[in-house]
Amino acid sequence: MIDHHLAKLRARSVLSREEEEAIRSSVARIEDYPADRIVVPSHRSLDHSTLLLDGIMCRSKALLNGERQITELHVAGDFADLHSFTLKYLDHEVLTLTRCRAAIVPHEALRAITERFPGLARIYWFATNLDAAIQREWAVSLGRRPARARLAALFCELQVRLEIVGLTEGPYFDLPLTQTDLAECMGLTNVHVNRTLRDLKQEGLLAFRSGRAHVIDRDRLRSVAEFDPAYLYLGREAR
Amino acid sequence: MIDHHLAKLRARSVLSREEEEAIRSSVARIEDYPADRIVVPSHRSLDHSTLLLDGIMCRSKALLNGERQITELHVAGDFADLHSFTLKYLDHEVLTLTRCRAAIVPHEALRAITERFPGLARIYWFATNLDAAIQREWAVSLGRRPARARLAALFCELQVRLEIVGLTEGPYFDLPLTQTDLAECMGLTNVHVNRTLRDLKQEGLLAFRSGRAHVIDRDRLRSVAEFDPAYLYLGREAR
DNA sequence: CGCGGGGTTGAGCGAATTCAACGGATGTGG
DNA sequence: CCACATCCGTTGAATTCGCTCAACCCCGCG
Incomplete structure (x- = not known):
């Protein structure tokens, strides 16, 4: 189910048996989405994060003339909006580019597992910093x-x-x-x-x-x- | 000393007396830098973060032809490389654009205060996510x-x-x-x-x-x- | 007084855009 | 089963925004 996610984490950190179990049990439900569907609207209070299981999502910001900039692509195993855990609302939309399946992880569950397992807190903090690193590399592409x-x-x-x-x-x-x-x-x-x-x-x-x-x-x-x-x-x- | 930093945090979160004191006591020393000095080299193991007190720093990535892309500007009160706490090394350089003064905060001190004060952990996690939000807005500028x-x-x-x-x-x-x-x-x-x-x-x-x-x-x-x-x-x- | 860094301006160029047309594939309803 | 619409990809022609190259200015400084 969330094997892609575990593989992604294990590519960068060691994950204990208990931590893995905690992650598995933090999933509240599974959702399916068609292509071109807004999964997380911008500027709206959020109480959960979205763990992409299959398909491709993106973060995008729109301009008034209808153009938009995609700031990151998400593939299976990525949290598309883990940063909403600390930000509370997003400055951008998250939407599907293909049909997608995703696991919904309540912020309450994230709070619980990151407090019980400081190592997981570091791992997920790291994960949002990795997103930022990807965005930086894109900035190099866009700018230069x-x-x-x-x-x-x-x-x-x-x-x-x-x-x-x-x-x-x-x-x-x-x-x-x-x-x-x-x-x-x-x-x-x-x-x-x-x-x-x-x-x-x-x-x-x-x-x-x-x-x-x-x-x-x-x-x-x-x-x-x-x-x-x-x-x-x-x-x-x-x- | 770190009043700009506290003002920045207070603009987004509530900070208790104890948390403020913990932040103050996490500063190991103060450093001065001339303009155009690399403060944090890329791809090098790090054991501390740099809290900018005065002047302007930036994060920048260089291309082979000598061009570079600045991915974020930092002003007084910003941690220039708080993300190094979880990333361990950086994918970019941090350098001064003007003369600067900065407080050095060991990762060990960050680990201590974020474990003692979960609220501070959330505040600093938030701070790195805020950097990412700024980078996203820049991506919109650069791309569109x-x-x-x-x-x-x-x-x-x-x-x-x-x-x-x-x-x-x-x-x-x-x-x-x-x-x-x-x-x-x-x-x-x-x-x-x-x-x-x-x-x-x-x-x-x-x-x-x-x-x-x-x-x-x-x-x-x-x-x-x-x-x-x-x-x-x-x-x-x-x- | 010469030098270098930063700012300013012009001329020409070029990478990417705009606008437009068209083709193929897919889907849908009559 | 065909007519039609739609989406995506493809190509050409003209245009433009920003770049390159170059010169020159100003000013602080050694």
């Missing part, structure tokens, strides 16, 4: 990388994040997003994403078609993106 | 706002953040940054920042000269930026 490198960086990141939770098959992984979704992540237009993906394919770096990605040449793709996975905090990177 | 709105949003944010800690004088505040610093925050070139600031001044919105900002027309500046301070979590915004 040309379109090619932006998309390259995004696919490099997703490959690693999906690999951790066992959702890649070698260089292939499912990513059922539209080109417009990718554009809203990386601050581009869908038209330019289309052309840039064509270029990346022609160069033999990356193929993305009908919701499936193929990292053809990982080393060169990473080089284009200047991708360094240290920001994903998988351990052993501190010097 | 044109240069004018980017700079407008930045100055709107800084006015609020400085006001909280008592560092504004009405519509005026000191911001001893260069136009190149602003460019590195907002993903622009110093040349374009220069022209955009000129435009903002000519429109009677904002004047920025020799390290001092004057928000001439706050309402119109906020309107240009589509600035909504809710993301700064000053309370009473949840609906």
